[in-house]
Amino acid sequence: MCNGADAHFNGGIAVIADPLSPLSTGASSYKDVRILDNVVDHVGRTGIIFGDWSTGLLYAVAYDALSKDITISGNTVTNVDSDGIVIGGAKYNQIDHNVVDNAGLVTVRNSSEPSSGGIWPTKARHTTIEYNEVSRVHTQSTDGQAFDVDLLADDTTLQYNYSHDNEGGFLLLEGGGFHGSGVTARYNLSVNDAYTGAKGVVTFALGVLPNSDIYNNTIYIAPGVPAKPFMQDGWSGTTSTAWSFRNNVVVNLGTGTWSTPTGAHAVVDHNLIHGNHTAGEPADANKITADPQMLAPAATAPAGIGNVSGYQLAATSPAAGSGAVIAGNGGQDFFGRPVSATAAPTRGFHEVN
Template sequence: MSSTSAAADSQGGQRYYLDCAAGNDAAAGTAQGSAWRTLDHVNALVFHPGDSILLRSGTTCQGTFSPKGSGTEDRPIVAGSYGSGARPAIVADGARAVVFLHNVQYWELRNLDISDRAAGNGTSRTGIYVLLEDYGTGHHYVIDGVNVHHVVGIDATGPANEDSAGILFKATGSTVATGFDGIQVTGNTVSGVDGYGIATSSQWSLRPLLTSGTNTFVPISHVRIAGNRLSDLGGDGIVVQNGIDPLVEGNVIDGFGKRATAFHAGIWSWNSDRPVMQYNDVSHGSSSPPAFAFDVDIAAAGVLYQYNYSHDNAGFMLLCTNPGEKSAGATIRYNVSENDRGALFGTTELPLVTNGCGSVQPDVRFYNNVIHTKYASGLIGNFGETAVAYSNNIFSGRPGGSTIGDPMASFDHNLYFNVTSAPTVDAHAVAADPAFVRPGAGPLGYLLKCGSPAIGAGVLIAGDTGHDFLGFPVPHDAPPNIGPHQSPCVHV
């Protein structure tokens, strides 16, 4: 692809224009007035560092966008928009992927509309599919301000499958160790997709924590998935596999597990080290099969869930590994579960915190959370042998009473309200109305009225975060409040 006739853009590359309504593939493509016409023309070219491919706003391009070429660290290739109006649309017709980046790196996708108009046919489909096969480590992938919608696939997930997803990064192959370094997925909307909403996946997964993996472990590092809105998801919401210190924050998920054939969760990570999931709002997970807001899963080490809001889901937290596999610690703190409702799995009623599939998970701490429900008969249940340490939590059951049944767990300084059988092992239990400001009205509804029995009734937790759900400091020289709020009490 010649660069001699193109004006250099701000990255030192070339700016190319695509107008699928009025362009001409015989034109130079280097100015708005000489834009190209079709995706087929663009897909036949090889782009270079610093290049931009800009689609005209308000137009629709039919087919798959599968460009070639890679950028560099200081000059990524950017696909975006020009002009005013709605995001330019790329609409496939039953393709495996609408946007397909294969064995390329240093790419950014911005301000596009991605969909597939075809009805489902029992095969997997993905909106944006970034696939590395025997490639080595791919760097710098940015997806920002993109709308991915109506990509009808199937409930297929996992590195051994042909996944369906809204946005998927996948590492495969068997001869060249392959992974990702630098994934940012921010400010996007994903709706009406199946399988995953947003995910990373890898066949380079074998390590001591995952003895059933394939190929020696290759990390997926520097992952940030933030500020996205996801809805009407057939399966999971956001899933990170093989992540090293991934950050999933500030996302809103409303409706997942909608077309599922198995358990799903709104946000979870597996075969990952030190994943942080925080400030997310997860709601309306399906009841059949059960869809939990969050999951501590197989081969996960140092998992942290904090400052999240779960509501109107089948369940709040699932702790589950595969038989014979390991995990290595999880902390669940300063979260709000509101009116999650419980669900049936066959004839078994699952509580809001369900513990007990697969192997024992060591060092799981659950503190300073609130679980408040009008519906669920069970708040906590254990079907295995993992011993969770519950401290400083408020358990507020349905008016007729809810149960806590976990003989393996330890309980200390928790408050129990509308709980029919508080654990007798909690030597510092508080059995009283917590005096919430307005339960059922969102996270602020669980602020404490002055005089609440939860005020100053907790126990100091070693290694605590330093601040609560709203950012108020956690005391280090006096007993904290029970629950997620350490802010001053509310006079009413």
């Protein structure tokens, strides 16, 4: 029933510090843990978990007690009952070049941990999540996203990832009580995520996570798919929190509607939104609605992060050279092509110029 010890700590590969002693702050913290190039298949609960719970009580983080320099790289996690890769209680983390497929297969009703995500940090600081492919994460009672920025996770960067066919969507941002702050999601590709319409491609749960910057991503929704591009989950209306959605390309050939957080500090600007303009699509003074001229977009998402060139744009695309300049843009697109710090970039995950 997942009672007592945290059920997340049951997994294929588990590195744990003080799971039952949150008051012994910093007693068993780790440094320079590397989980590299493993295959984890058909396991109960979590595929790979690093968790240091000697960092304070559940809703607090003692920054100096966090484990440090944790790397989870090059792993393949498939057919797992719940989460793919979880990192908690650590700072300066790197999660890259992993494959997570077919997670969230089982839920235990009436348990404390019924939901699942592909890759997510919690009680973590300074985490980079890049060059991962996450697919077919299932929604049980909730969640089911490829990526989730969860409880008290600060300064998280998600870039150059490929997300497809995840029932819960591409990205879950946890607002509400005990939220973190500072998320940059850039140069990612999402294809046919949130395909049942139960969640959003991007879901804002219980509020907006402060300082969330979502820019230069490409979202493709195939014909007839009821995916909601944005969803407010557990709340609705306006927010005083600062967040932005800029320079993205959304090809929405489906039927799902938008539920967009609004407020004085919300910035929606310089996006290209093409296809079906369904209810709730956000206003954008610099929006383009013309065909972005993808080279050969497949209605069925291809397997493999190296097989997505069909979602690139032609040199004549209206997205080329029409985006807003964004400071600290990472310097390159999904494919490693340089992105200028001063010239107007291409909208979406592919830099044409």
